[in-house]
Amino acid sequence: MLTRRLLRLPLMGAIITLAALNAHSQWLLDRVEGFVGRVEVAAAVDRNYTTVTFIPDAAQSGRSLVYSLQHIGGTRLPYGWSGKARLYRSYGFLAFIGDDGTKMAFKFSDRAVPSTLSKQVFDEYSVFGIARYGEKTPLYNDKISNLKQLGVCSKALPAASFGLGAGGERPLAICGGGDCTSGGDGSTQCSVTGCSVTCSAGYYACCNSNTVNCKCCQNP
Known part of the structure; x- marks a missing residue:
């Protein structure tokens, strides 16, 4: 009987640890930061990105931020919008509610709307x-x-930055070929001075400190 009890102790410890990890993961998913200011939504020229620019109210501290959101080709894209709004961000999730009632949410496809915002009806857009x-x-x-x-x-970077002589520019690749000074295969997040990025499943994070570019690249 004593032996059985002793054998159960490690199993119980593992179950408790797993439950604690699950609770912490759920806390991260439900944790939402909110900011008030001006929001501007615009699609990039190639339609693979949407940018959300946030300019905080004068009463709030903080800098203006630009969120660059990557879409899978062929997915529905948001329309342009600008106005005063409350911006919400969490892991794999970015949303805003405009003073005019506009509600947009950009999120990973496997990411649910955080529980604190679950009663809101957002116009949702999938990003990776x-x-x-x-x-x-x-x-x-x-x-x-x-x-x-x-x-x-x-x-692009000046060609001279790569020892190619003066004049001209090296086209910006950023995915593969040593363009990741932070992140790379197997990383879902990375950061350099000036930017950071979080990627969904199936993509790896690639950050370049020379160009100050951060993006997600499809896993090889």
Whole structure:
């Protein structure tokens, strides 16, 4: 009898640990941050990205942020919108509720709306990557323009940066070929000074500190 009890102890400990991990994971999924300010939604030129620009109210501290959201080709894209709103963000989830009643949510396909917002009826859009720009360093107009047009911060790097001599630019690849100075195969999140990104299942995070670009790349 004593032997059986002793054998049960490790099993009970494992069950308790698993339950604690599940509870912590659920807490992360339900944890939502909210901010009040001006929100601008725009699709990039190639339609593979949507940018959500957030400018905080004067009463709130913090910098302007640009979220670059990656869509799977052929999926439904949001329409352009701008106005005062409350922005909500959580793991794999970004949403806002405008003062005019507009409600948009961008989320990973396997991500449910957080329980604290479950009563809201959002116009939902599926994304596989959520990149954040401007959290730690300010964004200047040229970078914001690139993000809105292309979904990335830099179009290309000067060729001289790669020892190719003066003049010209090296086309920006960022997926593979050593373009990930942070992240890479097997990583679902990465960050460099200037940006960070979180990716859904089936994609890996790739961040480049030279170009200050963060995005998700399809697993090989």
